[in-house]
Amino acid sequence: MAQIFDAPSKAILRSQIAEHIAETDKTDKRETLSGEQPLPPDRFFDRELSWLKFNKRVLELAQDEDIPIIERANFAAIFANNLDEFFMVRVAGLKRRIDTGIAVTSPSGLSPRQQMRAISEQAHKLQDEHAHYVVDHILPDLAKENIKLLGWDKLTISEQERLSRYFRQQIFPVLTPLAVDPAHPFPYISGNSLNLAIIVENPASGKSHFARVKIPDNINRLVPVDDMTEDDSDEVRYGFITMENLIIAHLETLFPGMIIKEARSFRVTRNEDIEVEEDDAENLLNAIEKELLRRRFGPPIRLEISDETSPFLSQLLADQMGVTPEEVYRLPAPLDATVLFELGGIDRPDLKFRPFVPTTNRQIAQVESSRAQDIFAAIRERDILLHHPYDSFSTSVQAFLAQAAADPKVLAIKQTLYRTSSNSPIIDALIDAAHAGKQVLALVELKARFDEDANIAWARKLERAGVHVVYGIVGLKTHCKLSLVVRQEADGLKRYCHVGTGNYNPKTARLYTDLGLLTCDPVVGQDMTRLFNQLSGYAPKSSFHRLLVAPRTVRSGLIQRIRREEDAARAGKEAWIKIKVNSIVDEKTIDALYRASQAGVKIDIVERGICSLKPGVPGLSENIRVRSILGRFLEHSRIYAFANSDGPQIGEGPISGPEVWIGSADLMHRNLDRRVEALVRITVPEQIDELIKYIDLQMADSTSSWHMQPDGTYVRHAKDADGRPLVDSQEYLIRKHQRRPNAHN
Numbered sequence: 001m002a003q004i005f006d007a008p009s010k011a012i013l014r015s016q017i018a019e020h021i022a023e024t025d026k027t028d029k030r031e032t033l034s035g036e037q038p039l040p041p042d043r044f045f046d047r048e049l050s051w052l053k054f055n056k057r058v059l060e061l062a063q064d065e066d067i068p069i070i071e072r073a074n075f076a077a078i079f080a081n082n083l084d085e086f087f088m089v090r091v092a093g094l095k096r097r098i099d100t101g102i103a104v105t106s107p108s109g110l111s112p113r114q115q116m117r118a119i120s121e122q123a124h125k126l127q128d129e130h131a132h133y134v135v136d137h138i139l140p141d142l143a144k145e146n147i148k149l150l151g152w153d154k155l156t157i158s159e160q161e162r163l164s165r166y167f168r169q170q171i172f173p174v175l176t177p178l179a180v181d182p183a184h185p186f187p188y189i190s191g192n193s194l195n196l197a198i199i200v201e202n203p204a205s206g207k208s209h210f211a212r213v214k215i216p217d218n219i220n221r222l223v224p225v226d227d228m229t230e231d232d233s234d235e236v237r238y239g240f241i242t243m244e245n246l247i248i249a250h251l252e253t254l255f256p257g258m259i260i261k262e263a264r265s266f267r268v269t270r271n272e273d274i275e276v277e278e279d280d281a282e283n284l285l286n287a288i289e290k291e292l293l294r295r296r297f298g299p300p301i302r303l304e305i306s307d308e309t310s311p312f313l314s315q316l317l318a319d320q321m322g323v324t325p326e327e328v329y330r331l332p333a334p335l336d337a338t339v340l341f342e343l344g345g346i347d348r349p350d351l352k353f354r355p356f357v358p359t360t361n362r363q364i365a366q367v368e369s370s371r372a373q374d375i376f377a378a379i380r381e382r383d384i385l386l387h388h389p390y391d392s393f394s395t396s397v398q399a400f401l402a403q404a405a406a407d408p409k410v411l412a413i414k415q416t417l418y419r420t421s422s423n424s425p426i427i428d429a430l431i432d433a434a435h436a437g438k439q440v441l442a443l444v445e446l447k448a449r450f451d452e453d454a455n456i457a458w459a460r461k462l463e464r465a466g467v468h469v470v471y472g473i474v475g476l477k478t479h480c481k482l483s484l485v486v487r488q489e490a491d492g493l494k495r496y497c498h499v500g501t502g503n504y505n506p507k508t509a510r511l512y513t514d515l516g517l518l519t520c521d522p523v524v525g526q527d528m529t530r531l532f533n534q535l536s537g538y539a540p541k542s543s544f545h546r547l548l549v550a551p552r553t554v555r556s557g558l559i560q561r562i563r564r565e566e567d568a569a570r571a572g573k574e575a576w577i578k579i580k581v582n583s584i585v586d587e588k589t590i591d592a593l594y595r596a597s598q599a600g601v602k603i604d605i606v607e608r609g610i611c612s613l614k615p616g617v618p619g620l621s622e623n624i625r626v627r628s629i630l631g632r633f634l635e636h637s638r639i640y641a642f643a644n645s646d647g648p649q650i651g652e653g654p655i656s657g658p659e660v661w662i663g664s665a666d667l668m669h670r671n672l673d674r675r676v677e678a679l680v681r682i683t684v685p686e687q688i689d690e691l692i693k694y695i696d697l698q699m700a701d702s703t704s705s706w707h708m709q710p711d712g713t714y715v716r717h718a719k720d721a722d723g724r725p726l727v728d729s730q731e732y733l734i735r736k737h738q739r740r741p742n743a744h745n
Contacts, residue, residue: 039594043614045712046108047585048090048115050610052122053714055082057630057706059130060716062138066725069141070351071632073340076134080337083127084192084269091119092271092301107587107612120326131331138340145351147238147343149334150225152249155241159225160249163241166223167250171216175247177254180210186320187212191270191298194221194336196244197305197313198251200258208261210316213254215243215265222342238346242334264309265335266317271298304329304336353632358392358510359737364399375400376407376487379496379518385687386516387694388502389633390737393509397483397498397516398425404485404496405433411493412439412486414532417458418479419503426504427458431465440467443535445478470536473676476551478535480664480678481516484528495525499547499680501637501664512636513730515662515691517680521546524680535676550677554665555589557679561642561659562592562601568644569600576602578641578695583610584667597623604699608635610668616710626708629698631730638663640679641692660688703727 061067062075094116097103103112110118139149152160177198178187189195194215201208215221223246225239247254248263300321305314307330318328349355359365367378375396378384386396402425404410413433420426434440444459463469471478481500486493502514523546530542531549548557562577569575577596584590584605590613597603603624605613615626629635645659663679665671682688697703704726706714719725 036595039591040620042109043594043617043620044107044109044587044590044612045614046106046110046115046118047610047612048094048119049108049122050612050712051086051090052119052126053712054609054628055079055086056126057628057714057716058082059126059133061630062130063133064718065141066718068351068353069138069145070147070343070346070348071353073138073142073343076130076138077338077340079130080340083123083130084338087123087269087302088191088272091116091123092298094119095301096271117326124326124329127329127331130337134337134340135332142343145348146235147346147348147351148240149222150239150241152241152245155225163223163225163246164250167246168253171219171243171247172250172253174216174219175213175254178212180212189268189300189321190214191268191272192336193217194244194265194267196247196263197266197309197317198255198263199261199310199313200255201261203257203259209258210313211255213247213251215247219243220342221339238348242339244334262310262313264306264313265333266306266309267304267335268300268321269302269304270300300327302327302329304331306333306335307331308333356389356734358389358394360395361386361391364396375403375518376496376520379520380494383521383682383684383687384518385682385684385690386500386518387637387733387737388512388514388516389510390733393506394425396518397500397504397509398429398506400485400496400498400518401426401429401483402432404487405429405436405438407487408436409488410438410485411488412441412484414441414443414482414484414528415504416443416445416478416480416482416535417504418445418481419508420454420458420505422454424458424504425506427462430462430467434462434466441532441536442467442469443478443532444469444471468536473535475674477670477675479671479675480531480549482528482531482678484525484532494520495522495529496520497524497528499524499528499663499678501662508634512634515637515639517662517682519680521683531678546681546683548661548663548665548679550665550671550675551673554677554679555586555672558640558667559589559592561640562589562596564644564646565601565642566592566596566599569596574643575600576604576643578604578639578692578699579667580606580635580637580639580695580698582608582636582638582666585610585612586667586669586672587612589667589672593624594620597621604695606635606695606698606705611708614710614712615708621710625699627699628706628708628714629703629729630706631728633730638665638679639691639695641688641695657685658688658692660691662691697727697732698729700727703729705729 058075058079062072062079064072067075094103094112098112098116105111106115142148155163178184180186189212194217196213196215198211198213199208200211221243222240223243225241226237244265251260251263300323303318303321303323305317305328309330314328314330318325361384363382363384364375364378367374367381401413401415404413410433413430415430417426430440430442442462444462459469481502481504483498485496487496496518497520498516498518500514500516502509502512502516527544527547530544531547534542544553548554565575565577577593584607593603593613598620601623605611605624605626607626607628608630611626613621613624613626615621615624640661642659645657660682661679662682663677665677665679671677682691698705701717704718706716708714717726
């Protein structure tokens with residue numbers, strides 16, 4: 001059964017969380033005791049404005065004409081999807097804090113209202129640039145390749161007749177026109193749904209009325225105009241009409257006898273972040289379910305309307321939605337550019353990235369050839385470092401869990417699940433293991449944002465199969481990516497472990513760059529056992545040797561190592577730090593990096609999203625360089641590398657030289673204070689070298705990337721002085737993995 005927290009357990013866990021936070025506060029005392037000069041107050045960029053700069057880099061990929069056009073359309077859709085989530089969570093949260101009076105000045109020095117004004121200004125500018133680029137460039141460039149978004153008036157008579165039949169048979173029965181009058185209140189508009197705002201006139205009375213029609217969101221929005229099966233010509237046209245334009249062309253069937261005066265599309269974004277007071281929730285699963293129902297009715301925070309909408313209709317919508325003029329975004333149709341995702345299904349490989357098939361990791365492949373895919377045997381030979389998507393997830397992590405489920409010598413499997421795919425083979429493996437009589441523990445994070453519904457369903461399915469399902473520690477999200485397999489072998493029990501940077505999701509494992517470590521090192525096995533006991537039971541005093549675990553030791557452990565490099569530099573020794581993360585926001589860690597830079601430590605940072613650190617500032621950070629990498633894969637791995645180590649390493653013999661860690665934690669408050677995260681130390685010298693070279697590749701001036709400037713702007717470096725493309729690090733790694741020996745598809 002799922003774990004339910006009673007009153008005594010809450011008290012214990014509250015104490016444990018307080019202890020974690022107190023532990024991180026110790027790092028503040030060093031500056032006071034050492035008498036170091038204070039750092040400048042304006043040393044941080046604003047987190048939210050930095051995120052908008054990240055999304056601007058996504059837009060620049062959509063604008064890159066060297067990228068195949070369907071992929072450019074996909075990046076335009078990603079931009080739109082990213083911005084939706086930003087409004088639903090970050091802007092909504094800031095607005096809620098302002099409205100309730102609990103918002104505080106940000107570390108960047110901006111007051112809450114200054115922050116909101118700056119966000120609004122930048123978001124309006126960015127969204128306007130994006131929408132016009134889609135209309136003025138993406139759609140025309142698609143049309144040049146015979147992929148056309150057509151208006152009703154551009155269709156032939158036969159095409160209109162065929163689509164009218166389709167409308168009557170498949171669309172009309174689904175639609176529900178909602179009138180607004182004294183007997184019909186203004187309807188509820190669900191978040192992110194696309195709608196038509198319609199003004200109709202009664203010819204008998206001459207009075208105008210408002211009505212709303214919701215565009216069905218369970219049917220593809222792009223309706224094919226062309227029947228591909230009937231056209232064998234060399235040049236096939238992929239013609240589409242949007243669902244909203246198809247409906248507008250048939251509004252007379254929805255409002256017979258009325259005159260259609262105006263019909264425009266609009267869309268509302270609502271606050272969709274969830275808040276659960278876990279201390280008051282007797283059953284976390286039920287509490288999350290109730291909160292998900294409430295989320296559907298969150299307050300509006302953005303209204304998108306067609307720029308052709310009349311002033312009267314625009315004001316009517318704004319008034320009914322209760323949004324301010326700053327929250328109204330007038331944009332060219334089609335609204336909601338996520339519709340461009342649907343173009344991915346078009347069979348035009350010449351307009352997409354070159355097909356990519358992951359290969360089986362070399363160490364696993366070598367053992368497979370002689371021992372019938374015995375992943376346990378491969379792990380016993382040496383730790384295996386996985387690099388997805390270049391190394392196949394299905395023939396490594398997925399196969400590891402499937403083999404564990406089927407192996408009669410395996411006694412127990414313990415697994416964290418933050419996000420996974422539909423029809424998940426990971427879930428199937430856990431269920432198979434439970435059916436085979438093994439002890440199976442699944443720690444399902446119910447609060448994984450926008451995956452809450454799916455995770456509730458997985459939790460119930462696993463429980464029905466006999467899996468022990470728990471939800472972790474009250475007040476903390478469990479974000480670490482861990483698997484532990486306990487196997488009976490001739491010389492006793494052996495623990496096989498996987499520690500990753502990405503989710504146990506076969507779908508995203510083909511789209512995200514992530515790292516993972518498969519090991520049977522007894523030190524890691526002992527650490528993982530203690531951590532799972534902490535997550536499923538009561539073990540607040542657990543200590544770890546080859547893991548750093550948040551919220552207790554990730555921040556303090558990393559800062560300790562940053563300061564070790566600072567001390568080494570002051571002693572005249574070689575000192576450097578190389579970091580690869582999604583985001584860097586945590587002020588304490590940034591301050592430690594500033595101090596290290598001032599001492600002469602060379603610091604390289606590869607970040608994908610948010611960066612509050614200011615690089616290259618004289619006297620503060622002139623030894624810090626920041627680069628950003630975006631491409632066909634979402635950069636998602638986290639690496640922390642230091643020139644100096646702390647000497648002997650239990651389990652692998654003495655370690656000298658660089659120290660490298662990988663794991664699930666970014667340098668953000670949520671990761672370091674409010675989540676359970678795990679970093680694992682890499683101990684195989686060749687793997688340490690490989691990860692350092694990976695960061696060096698992405699930092700190199702010869703590699704395509706965005707260079708962050710001291711003022712927070714990003715300058716893209718994609719071509720050399722002669723106009724030749726710089727190295728694409730992702731394409732380089734694709735070729736490298738496909739060329740290596742024993743690379744099996």
